[in-house]
Amino acid sequence: MLAWLLNSGVGWLLTLGSVVLFFLVIGHLILSLLLVIPTWRIFVRAGFSGALSLLHFVPVVGLLVIMAILAFSDWPAGEAPEPQSEARG
């Protein structure tokens, strides 16, 4: 079956697809690694587990989930006071 596919006219297309997919996966892993390291530190400084930064390996929505966690949850390690609350005293 594989030999037939490779010898047929779509063989080159499969090869090209595999190469593209390979580089997409490698690129995603490299980019994720570049994002995981600083995000790990941000999570730890915020008081969360640094392992949450591994969500970067989830394509497309991983970054959004991470940002949502950091943006909409109370940081266990404390947050800077909001300017509005300071103004109210």
Added chain:
Amino acid sequence: MFTITSLLALFGLSSAFAAVALVFAAWMAWRIVAKAGLPGWLGLIAVLLTLTGIGVIVPLVALWIFAFMGWPRDAPTPAIAGAGNPSAVPVAALPPPMAVLPDRRGWRLSGTVAGGSVSLAVDGSQPSYLLTGAPAAAPGDLTVPDPSVASPHARLLIAGARLGLEDLGSATGSFIDGARLLPEHGPRDISQARTIRLGTVDLALSRA
């Protein structure tokens, strides 16, 4: 024709999703940066830079800088004397009181107030006593009937053979042998003190 329409619809849908995600991400970046104590618009700009030709490089660099820079949130805040936020100031509590005092003698605070004299017995039956200018409302309340004494004014704490004093943020202040005791000082050992002053009232400290 159908294919072109489908492609345009798919492109429009993808663009709409990307636009919503971008706005959402910018909003979240604003909040994250603000939680660290930085201006929120810095996060907004970092995300919006993805629209430019420099793509993800600058936001990626900004992320690394943000992760490893000092955050204003972590900067030490100076303690404010008399501020109404005592929880922000760490208070060094006295050790827990012992069940039985090794020295069964109590303490006595005596002095002169506006209407005469006052003598307060601190017998150790309570782990702490409240020094107040108001009439006693609880077994641990010790009344110092003077206008300069706040209600409550200070707290006496008993820990073994030691006696501690903690100012509770009174406007007229508490003093140990003439030295001002501030609320952020927490409890201070006054076992060896001779006099404490609450407002304008001097109280001599002695063993009963």
